[in-house]
Amino acid sequence: MKLNKPRTLSAYFFKILFSLLLIGGLVACSDDENGDNEGGQHPTISFSKIQLTEVMLEEPVTPVTSTKTYLYKSGRLSSYTYLQSFSAGGEAFEITGTTTVKYTDHQAVVTDETGTVSTYTLNDKGYAVSCIRQESDGTVRTYEFSYLVNTEDKYYLTNITERLNDGNVYSSIDIEFSGFRSIHIKQKVGSYEHNSTAITSPDNEIANISEIPYPYLAEQHPLEMHTVAIYGKLLGEPFDYFITQLSPDDNSESLETTTYTYTLDARGVVTSCKEVTNDKYGVAYRRTVNYTIE
Structure with missing residues (x-):
C-alpha cells in the first residue's frame, strides 16, 4: 500500500487514515505471472476492464473517492488496483x-501487501472448491465453496x-435460488x-x-475476503x-427495503x-456506484 504526500496530521486525521487502510477487498493479480499459458478450462470475462468509482460520504470521515479497477487479459483477471483519495x-x-x-x-495464489496468502484450489472447470488463507499475524482461515x-x-x-485456526466454523453464507x-x-x-431475500422484478428485468x-x-463477510476470486x-x-430489491426476512417491524436502480449505455x-x-x-x-466497463 502506498500513501502519497505524507504529512504530520492531528489525531483526528490519523483516525481517518487508519479507517481507510482497513477498507477491504485489497486483492489483485499480476500480469506477467498469472498463468496465461496454463492449459485447461477456466471461467472468462467478456471485457478488458471493469472499474468502480464511488464517493463515500459517511460522517464524520471526510469524503473519500474510491476507485477500483479490474483489468482482464484473454478473458481472465490480470490485475486489480485501488485508489482512495481525500483531503x-x-x-x-x-x-x-x-x-x-x-x-x-x-490453483490460484493471491498474495496481499501484508503478506497474507490465499491459495485457491480449482476444479476442472476453473472454479474454486476450497481456499487456505494464511494471514500475516499467523491466523489461518479455511474456506469451502459449493455451487x-x-x-x-x-x-x-x-x-x-x-x-x-481451531477448525470451528466462524461464518458462512448460503444462497438459495428460486x-x-x-x-x-x-x-x-x-x-x-x-436472512434476506433479493429479487428481480419481472416487470423490470435487466x-x-x-x-x-x-x-x-x-x-x-466472509465473501468480502475474496474480492479477486469474485471478480x-x-x-x-x-x-x-x-x-x-433486497429486504430482510424479518421486516415487519422496520419495513426496511433496499431498491437498486441501474443506468445502462x-x-x-x-x-x-x-x-x-x-x-x-x-x-x-x-x-451510487459508477461503472466503466470496456
Missing part, C-alpha cells in the same frame, strides 16, 4: 495499492463456509444471523451482460439478472447503480 488538513492525499495472484494448474451447476455447465455459488429471479441469502458470523457481481453479497469468476458466475452495459434503503422513518441510506 485532510488542507492537503490532498491518496492511498493506492495492489495485490498479486499467480495461476497454476488447478449450483446449470444445464450450460455454469457454476453459481450456493455456499461459502469459513473456519478459523428461478434465478428470487434469491434467499442466509448469513452467519459468529452468533450473528441475518440481463446482467455486464458480468458484475451483486454488490451486497460481495461486501458481506475473476473463481467463485462462480454472477447472477444472470440484476437484483432490483447503448450496449445494455451498466454505467451506474443507485442504491436507496428505506425504512419506516423514510430514507435511511443512499449510495
